[in-house]
Amino acid sequence: MDAPALVLINGQPASTVPVTDRGLQYGDGLFETMRLHQGRIPLWPLHLARLRAGADRLGLALNGDLLEASLRQACDTTDQGTLKLCLTRGDTGRGYGYPAGQASRLILYLYPANSVAPQPGGIRVRLCQTQLARQPTLAGLKHLNRLEQVLARAEWQPPAFQEGLVCDTDGWLIEGTFSNLFLYRDGELLTPKLDMAGVAGVLRQHLITQQPLGLPVRETRLRPDDLHSAQSCFLTNALIGLWPVAEVVLPSGPLRLPDVTMPRRIYQTLVSELGFAAN
C-alpha cells in the first residue's frame, strides 16, 4: 500500500480521524488530487476554484488560511509528491442533519510522487459496464461519493488495461474512471459535457481554456460510437498529464486508434507549460 508520508488534519500531523467524521459516515465532503512539482502545485488556481465551487454547492465551510498553511507546511518537507486534500463536514452524531456553523475538517495527505510514466505509444482501455447516475446537483464536483468509480475500476486490471471509460445511465460517454476524455476529430477537440455526471478535471479545464496548438475545444454529448469517427483519443488528469489511447475495447470488439500524433503533440505543450516528464 502506497502510504502517505505526511498527513495534516486541520494543520496538525495526525494519522486518524474520529469515527464520527461525516466523510466516513456519508461521504459528506470533497477532495482534490494535486501534483507537487519543484515545490509548486501546477494548476493550483483551478484546483482551488473547483474546491470552492464544490464547497459552495454543498454548503461546506472552507478556511482559506488553514488551507494555505497546510499546503505550505507540506511543501516545506519536499518539493515533489502527490497531494490529496480532503474537506469533510466534520463530526456530528447520527443523522443526516447538521447544525448551522458546522465546522469542517481539512485533511491534507502527502504521498510520494506519482510514478506513472508517460505513455507515448498510447494505452489500452475498456468500456466499463458500470454506468454513472445522472445527477445535475453533484455533476462536475470531486465529491467523496465515489462508489461508482470504485465499481467501474474493479472491472479491469493493469496490465491488460490502463483505464476504463464510463457512460452515464443514458448511454452518453462521460470520462475515464480517474481521467477526462478528449477526442480529436476534423481539426477540433471534443470532450463530454459534465452537467449530468462526471468530474470536471482541472487539466480538462486548462485545455478548454488554453486551446492547445490553437485547437478549439468543444464540450458536447458523445456516444461510444463517436470513437469510431475520431482520428485520435486521449485521457487527462492532473497527475498523469495526458495519455493517448491506442485501443478501446468496446462490447462490439476492439477499436484501434493508432495515430497518436496529435495527443503526443498536445502532451508536449504540457511538458513545457506544466513541467510534465518528457516522453
Add this chain to the structure above:
Amino acid sequence: MDAPALVLINGQPASTVPVTDRGLQYGDGLFETMRLHQGRIPLWPLHLARLRAGADRLGLALNGDLLEASLRQACDTTDQGTLKLCLTRGDTGRGYGYPAGQASRLILYLYPANSVAPQPGGIRVRLCQTQLARQPTLAGLKHLNRLEQVLARAEWQPPAFQEGLVCDTDGWLIEGTFSNLFLYRDGELLTPKLDMAGVAGVLRQHLITQQPLGLPVRETRLRPDDLHSAQSCFLTNALIGLWPVAEVVLPSGPLRLPDVTMPRRIYQTLVSELGFAAN
C-alpha cells in the same frame, strides 16, 4: 452532539479510523442502523440480509463471526440503545483500485436509545427539491454515498417539518430522507419501487412480508400527485417504527391527510410485534 457510548472497530474499542480508510476516501462501504430493545435487535435477520446483499453487490468481505462477536459485546453493556454498523473496504493507498483479498473494516457504534417519540397525531413533511439520481446498481442498498440525503435533509428543520419526501430525477416519489413511504388507498398499501433509487428499509420489508392487518402491500411507481388520492400516508424506519403523515407541503401548497386511523392501527401492530412504545 449525540456521541456514541461505545465504538468497536474490528471488535476492539476505538474512537478513530486511519485516514486511509476507504469509507472516508470514497464512501466505499455500507451501513445499518438498528434498534437495541430489551437486549435484542428487532428485525435482525432483515438487517443481516440487507448487509449481506450489499456486501455481495459491492464485493465487500463480511466476517460473520466478527460481526456476531461485536454485537454480543455491545449488547453486553446495555439492553437499550441505537446500534450503527459500518462496513468499509478498509485501507488502501490513493486510487479507486483495491487488491484481491482486500480486508474490510467493521465499525460498530452504540448510541443512547433513540429519543424520538411516537407521533400519534401525525407529522408535517415537505417535498424536497433535491432529487435522487437513478442508479440501479446501487438502488436499495444502505451504502455510504449519502450526499443526496445530506442535501435533502438540509432543506428543512424541525419543528417546522419532521421529515422531507424525495423524488428521483424522473419525478417518481421514492422515500423520506431517512424513512420509507407508504400510502393507504382503497384497501391496499402502496410503497414506491426501489429498483432505481432509494434505501430498502427493513421495516418496509417487514410490512411487505407481514401484510399488517391483512392489507396487501404493492410496490409500484408513485408520483407526488398520488398523495392527493391517498386516504392516508405514513413513514417507517427501524428506529421510529411508523410516523403517520398529517400534512405534506407540496410546491402547489399544503395537502392535509388528517385521517391517521389506519397508520395508527398499523403502528399498533408494531407495538405488539416489535416492542415499539405505545402511543
